[in-house]
Amino acid sequence: MEKIRVAVIGTGHLGAIHAKLWKGQQNATLSGIFDTDTERAAAIAAELNCKYFTDIEEAIENSDAITIAAPTVNHFDIAVKCIQNGKHCLIEKPITAKYEEAVELIKLAKDNEVLVQVGHVERFNPAIAALRSYKLDPVFIEAHRLSQFKPRAIDVSVIHDLMIHDIDIMLWLIKSKVKSVMANGVSVLTDTTDLANARITFENGAVANITASRISAKPMRKMRMFQKNAYISVDFGEQKVEVFRIGEEVENNESGVPATMLGSLESGLKNKNILFEQPPVIPQNAIAEEQKAFAEAIINNEPVPVGAAEAAEALRIAEIISEQI
Numbered sequence: 001m002e003k004i005r006v007a008v009i010g011t012g013h014l015g016a017i018h019a020k021l022w023k024g025q026q027n028a029t030l031s032g033i034f035d036t037d038t039e040r041a042a043a044i045a046a047e048l049n050c051k052y053f054t055d056i057e058e059a060i061e062n063s064d065a066i067t068i069a070a071p072t073v074n075h076f077d078i079a080v081k082c083i084q085n086g087k088h089c090l091i092e093k094p095i096t097a098k099y100e101e102a103v104e105l106i107k108l109a110k111d112n113e114v115l116v117q118v119g120h121v122e123r124f125n126p127a128i129a130a131l132r133s134y135k136l137d138p139v140f141i142e143a144h145r146l147s148q149f150k151p152r153a154i155d156v157s158v159i160h161d162l163m164i165h166d167i168d169i170m171l172w173l174i175k176s177k178v179k180s181v182m183a184n185g186v187s188v189l190t191d192t193t194d195l196a197n198a199r200i201t202f203e204n205g206a207v208a209n210i211t212a213s214r215i216s217a218k219p220m221r222k223m224r225m226f227q228k229n230a231y232i233s234v235d236f237g238e239q240k241v242e243v244f245r246i247g248e249e250v251e252n253n254e255s256g257v258p259a260t261m262l263g264s265l266e267s268g269l270k271n272k273n274i275l276f277e278q279p280p281v282i283p284q285n286a287i288a289e290e291q292k293a294f295a296e297a298i299i300n301n302e303p304v305p306v307g308a309a310e311a312a313e314a315l316r317i318a319e320i321i322s323e324q325i
Contacts, residue, residue, distance in 0.1 A: 007034065084108070091311075095116075118308060121286045148218075158194050159196050176204035179201045242277075
């Protein structure tokens with residue numbers, strides 16, 4: 001099988017990680033990197049023993065696909081160039097700086113028959129992967145995504161930098177249109193929002209309460225999901241999952257995960273058990289898995305797992321939250 005050639009545009013923190021991981025992919029090869037900061041690009045190229053392109057056009061010309069890891073404000077212009085030249089794009093989140101730009105990119109990609117995947121990397125977190133055998137249908141989600149302050153991430157608000165991860169997961173799990181949004185937040189260290197909370201109600205009655213902060217003493221990336229007969233706790237940072245669910249007195253364990261019986265309940269004519277399960281989490285690099293899925297979608301001409309339309313909707317909700325604050 002011929003490998004696809006991938007160039008990385010933007011060699012900041014995430015761009016450098018992408019470049020390094022592309023070198024290890026079995027179905028792809030790193031064609032080179034580009035950054036307007038030539039010193040940074042040269043240093044990364046020397047470290048990875050790869051080519052660094054002198055201009056963006058050269059990077060596009062010598063690649064089949066592009067990873068766009070430049071600052072968010074530049075995503076749209078770079079993606080337009082790539083798509084117009086028939087190149088598939090893996091764009092770091094958020095997809096663009098504005099929702100209107102994302103809508104335009106979706107149309108452009110369709111017209112040029114190229115794939116656009118967006119780096120909502122938590123979809124590939126091993127803790128989420130551990131829940132694949134479970135039917136997830138939450139009616140209430142509570143998420144906390146807290147980070148210590150990092151000066152490199154202040155080009156966007158905490159909503160577009162951190163909270164958007166949980167917005168994406170929330171939309172992916174609930175699969176219903178957003179009915180209403182209530183939000184508040186505060187700026188402390190930057191000119192944009194540093195701490196935010198949003199309560200999101202869906203047309204199917206589900207509710208999500210999400211909090212994001214980049215001025216916390218300790219990091220936290222946790223989500224709790226409540227659904228009929230089950231409570232699921234996901235720790236994205238520690239990559240741990242806990243499931244508490246109500247089961248029949250005698251049942252086949254569909255998840256295939258050993259369960260601990262915590263007690264029993266009398267419900268109508270049947271006894272039900274309270275079961276505790278810890279699905280095994282298989283360690284994996286989420287960004288590497290994201291890249292692998294992107295390359296496989298190109299090779300097999302299949303839809304990408306996190307498409308531009310999904311990313312655009314996450315951005316739209318992020319904009320509503322920002323406007324309310």
